[in-house]
Amino acid sequence: MKLIFNKVSDWKKKHSSLLFYILMMAWPMAQYLVFYIGVNFNSFLLAFQSYDQSTSTFKWVGLENFQRLWVEFTELDILKTQLFNSVLVWFLTIFSGTVITLILSYYIYKKFRGSSFFRVIMFLPSIIPGMILVMVFKIFVNEALPKYLELLGMNVGPLATLDADTRFAVAVFYTVFMGLGGQMLVYTGTMSQISPSITEAAMLDGITPLKELWYIVIPQLMPTISTYLVAGLAGIFSNQASLLSFYSFYVFPKERTIGYQIFVLINGPGNGYSEYGYASAIGLCCSVVAIVLTFTARYFLTKKED
């Protein structure tokens, strides 16, 4: 008995790090298997199923959901427009979230005039609840802005958030504008890790801020920028462009992004489980497209890093 105890004790001592490693990894791995692998696999299966109201169960329907998707894509323009909207929102948010934020982060990193104040201002949309900002923005755009424009002698049309021509544009502008400071914290944090000897040597050589940004800061930040570009591309079809916050579930089909469309199919009033299968089919097709785009982007970005 003592021999066994000693052996176990020896094994424990020898493998204590492995034991600790396994114990600590147990929950995260279980969670990963159930809530990531299991959930995504089930989503894949759902794409080939439909909800039967009479039996309250999901039944296999083969490619029926994909056929509906094909018809809606080819014969109706709605899905094509939603696809276009998603790409437009992605392009604008990537441009503002990466290019502009990067340049503004450089301003803050270099501690130019008022940088501490602008740091707080840029971070403000991350602090104030999005719903409150949307409400303020909506009321301001509908009530105060027309009055200001009237004072300037400009012609004022119908309320911007009610007019079919401007509803989508207002939400997209808001999303892009508020997304400006999104990655500022990480960019300035990573910039602060650039060795001061590099920047000081460049300054002694008389480098301009623009050249410092282009030749020193951006190359040093390339891994971080690549991460955000690839992650941004991976989220191309999930962006809702604040449409839910602005207009709840009441958005015309042609004003929707794919991300919003899927959300409404799953959670829209009165939909129940009936659209789960179709939503999964859209999600699956979008995933295939986005996987190709993401891996292509990652290939080129990592090549550039090398």
Added chain:
Amino acid sequence: MRNMKIIRKNKYVLPKVLLVFLIVYTLMMLTPIFWALLNSLKSYEEYSIMENILGLPKEVSLSTLFNNYKNAWTHGYAQAVENGKMMFYGIPQQFLNSLLYAGGCMVTSTLVPSVVAYLVARYDYKFSKVVYGMVIVAMILPLFNSMQSEILLTKKLGIFDTFLGVWLLKAHFLGSSFLIFYAQFKTISKEYTEAARIDGASHFATMTRVIFPLAKGSISTVALLNFVAFWNDYSVPMVYLPSHPVLAYGMFQFSQRSGAVLSSVPIKVSYMVVTVLPILVVFLLSHKKLLGNISIGGLKG
């Protein structure tokens, strides 16, 4: 040297252009907020009937202010169907729900990635590389639309519409928090671990008493950022906690509501002030931490 730097800073065009851009950005950001705050001081009559929309309040009286806030408090309820019955939740109950949702999710969504990042960064097992690969793949592998499947699963497990359910959903290591912690743990010298082990510390004690305190800056910043993000999030509670409306979901409902009282802009704005106060307090108490430095690594596996 300092003077030289100042001269250099003032000499170039880029900082000046950026300064102008930032001033315009600040004005565009703050004007609607100040306009809204100003209008919370006006009465319904002054704003709607006298149409004093852009001007300063004619008179600031405590009774007007009190009436606006009282109406906002009364109409700031959230509706939810519970066991087939329509229930109404006031602002205090929504606040409590927000605290449970954001607080619990903050703990799980910070703890799990920090522990996994620690193991992956500091234990050279082959599996560590696999886990790192899992995170990178999850970040670059866009799988859309797992929500419906998640709803079905949580319903099956009996954790749908419970706080435990959302805490468990958020207790994962995938995402940028992992990369932030991983970058942090990689930079801490291995000598700390070796010294602790020589002094007889267990692996758990080394992690919790030696390494985590060294990384407390990053951990607390990520935790606070997570808390703020969960506090402000309404779509996840709307879907997964339908009968436990949080403050953000209450705001969503309030923004969609219409009626004689609620069409009054001063009351709407007063409601916004009431609901935004808790998170502003958090920000004021922790802005140094929140605006602390965090960095993130690349995607090379």
